[in-house]
Amino acid sequence: MRVLYLRCGDASPPAPAGVETHTLDDVPSRRALRFLDEATTQILPEDPTPSLDEIAARPDVAHLGTPGPAPQAPHLPERLRVIVAGTDAALSAVLTRLMRADHLWAEVGFVPSSSDSTAARNWGLPTSGEAALELAMTGTVRPVPLIRTDAGVAVAGSATITDWETPEITGEIIVDDDVLVRHEGAGGVVGARLVPMLDAPGIVAGRTVLPPAGWRERITTWPVLRRFSRGQARTPKVDPDTLFTGRAVQAGGPALGVTVDGVRHPRALERVTFYRHLRDLQVVRP
Incomplete structure (x- = not known):
């Protein structure tokens, strides 16, 4: 499994030794997150699963039921886990980038920089940096719905x-x-x-x-x-x-x-x- 650790802001804990780390602003810009496109394309150059347009054209609404595993999972030669350390706003920026590129098959971990994080409370995450990082590194994936605006902005917490x-x-x-x-x-x-x-x-x-x-x-x-x-x-x-x-x-x-x-x-x-x-x-x- 390839792990990318996105350290957004100064308050984020350091990554474990040997983990690929990217130090970013408190709320990273789209330009600063371009490396995510490169990483996902390296792992999955072409997506063999139905596109968003093809899914939307289906007469059924099965994709709006209980959240499920990414359909790309069986086709991935390697898993990619993106760990975001920072605020809910930083997490929103990363989710937005992954969503717009249609790379939501990437696993997402979150290390909140504050105990006031709505996303952390909603997902039941630890607010201690060390405990949250341990979970993000070693925990399992449990899919959840992604909520977005019509302007293409992902909602991480609220x-x-x-x-x-x-x-x-x-x-x-x-x-x-x-x-x-x-x-x-x-x-x-x-x-x-x-x-x-x-x-x-x-x-x-x-x-x-x-x-x-x-x-x-x-x-x-x-x-x-x-x-x-x-x-x-x-x-x-x-x-x-x-x-x-x-x-x-x-x-x-x-x-x-x-x-x-x-x-x-x-x-x-x-x-x-x-x-x-x-x-x-x-x-x-x-």
Whole structure:
């Protein structure tokens, strides 16, 4: 097995001796990640499995069920494991590069640089650098859905949809066929927060609100959503009574702010869609 260790930022632990290491910025650029294309092409010069267009043209939707092993696995002369050490934003950048090149057959390990990582909590990873690195190096792959935007950005841990300027959103947010938000800038609705699931259908999303003073965090079966619930009174919190699961989240409004893993889209959007990609992530996790 070939292992690539991507050390994103100064806080990442050093790689074990003999492991191919690439030292990158906190959030690596597309140009800085070009070596991933070279590594994947060396192992699999031509992909003999159906393309994304061919999969999308099929009348069935088997590829949207329980996440499964990469179809390229039987054709690989050697396994490739890409270990990302850094933030959720760094992991998102790497997943985006692999997704756009259609190289999601590569195994992905993650060493979070902070205990505040939503991706690490969602995947059940250790937050200790040494323990996380040990798991990433020696653990087994358990596939999960890959959630992306219609602009081709992969979601590693979480994403939010808000208004571009004002505290409360004006717009509509729909999870599959369920209306999560329909709001016109009054009443305390901030927007929505979504995280990838470990199984089908792929996304869990909840409405974010400005709660009244004295509001207390409620227990939810989706603890990864509670990160947005911590803080002082009148800070945005996920309403646990508004959780929906689905394959896609669509939002529209005059000026939406869209943030993926802490990185905000550089301009206001009138619409955005998050949806499950046709390929699954091959994640190393417990």
